[in-house]
Amino acid sequence: MSSSFLKQGNLCSRFSLSSALQIPRLRHLLHFFFSHVAEGEQVDTSTPAKSGFVHPTAVVHPDALIGQGVSIGPFCSVSSSAKLGNGCQLYPGSHVSGSTELGDNCTLMTGAVVGDDYPGCTVIGSNNTIGYHAVIGVKCQDMKYKPEDECFLEVGDNNDIREHTSIHRSSKSTDRTVIGNDNFIMGSCHIAHDCKIGSNNIFANSTLLAGHVEVEDYVHTAGATVVHQFCRIGSFSFLGGGSVVTQDVPKYMMVAGERAELRGLNLVGLTRCGFSNAEIRNLRTAYRKIFMSVDANVGSLEERMAEVELHGELVHVPAVRAMLQSIRNSFAENRRGICKFRHWNVSKLAEVA
Known part of the structure; x- marks a missing residue:
């Protein structure tokens, strides 16, 4: 001892x-x-x-x-x-x-x-x-x-x-x-x-x-x-x-x-962890463009992500870039992809938190 x-x-x-x-x-x-x-x-x-x-x-x-x-x-x-x-x-x-x-x-x-x-x-x-x-x-x-x-x-x-x-x-x-x-x-x-x-x-x-x-x-x-x-x-x-x-x-x-x-x-x-209103607003915009597009001819998930990356404002927001990279990483070799997402229509947009 x-x-x-x-x-x-x-x-x-x-x-x-x-x-x-x-x-x-x-x-x-x-x-x-x-x-x-x-x-x-x-x-x-x-x-x-x-x-x-x-x-x-x-x-x-x-x-x-x-x-x-x-x-x-x-x-x-x-x-x-x-x-x-x-x-x-x-x-x-x-x-x-x-x-x-x-x-x-x-x-x-x-x-x-x-x-x-x-x-x-x-x-x-x-x-x-x-x-x-x-x-x-x-x-x-x-x-x-x-x-x-x-x-x-x-x-x-x-x-x-x-x-x-x-x-x-x-x-x-x-x-x-x-x-x-x-x-x-x-x-x-x-x-x-x-x-x-x-x-x-x-x-x-x-x-x-x-x-x-x-x-x-x-x-x-x-x-x-x-x-x-x-x-x-x-x-x-x-x-x-x-x-x-x-x-x-x-x-x-x-x-x-x-x-x-x-x-x-x-x-x-996000709010509790100190993200600003502007950051959250930009993240919501990016999320809707990727997962909740109302355009029936919007194209694939990759095309929607590329659209966000070309967006004049969103592309300069670090949180948005981090979210996009996180999604892309999930489709790398030996990864499992991302959880499924619902297909929204215009009438459901008002229900989104």
Whole structure:
């Protein structure tokens, strides 16, 4: 155990002693622990919390690297190859396994599991919260995976990963699963092997991302959203609740439906993220020209996009250019194309958000 630790008599501050006493085995262990204190073993309670604390029932391998001010609660385990940064907190029954690194000030709630003993590693940045019974950085669910291959997960900083979420390592040594910064991943979400997640995303409960999905930044999913393998979700887009997304979602767009269709721009999200009225107005104009033309002889999607690119005003708007490039990228080789869009007529134009 790291020399930075001092044993203290107080239990982990987040652990309820009254609830613990309801568990027979834990009640016995606590009686054993406190009886030894009563018999004369001196326990220093004057040391500040930053000195760290390991509960006597925790199993911490002596080769583990433990930072300053780390708190490890009852029945936790820390593997020999683990590295815990300063100020980390492991709540009762949480586990750090295999070659796993936690940055500073990470919190593992009760029952959380981070890492496993398979080849490769899990690297978690700073200020992350891993929710109750979440499973992060374990072996992927891919039949092609070979147990002897190294596999990797990298998570950035300031992510809130809630209860029962699962995030898997990559399926091969040449790839890795990546999570960016400042993401809010709600309960029971699943992020499969080799996914690439950007920053500032919000995934509502039970969002399921299959293998190799790429999500850019500021994406918001509603509950029970499912995304097919190899799809890409563009920045500032919104996925409606219960949607099954089987093709790419371009930047700034909103999709919904059992087989998700484009339903317009994510106007609420764009406004909340600080897009100006002029930017949103130009994006709406471009979207209508591409997806909602009232001309029966308008031509193909490519021709409509070319018309926007030749438009005197729209072509000079960076957001419009980004949207066009996002659409074009979705039709590149080995990409899945974009979600289907409705064929509008003049009478429906007034209904567009």
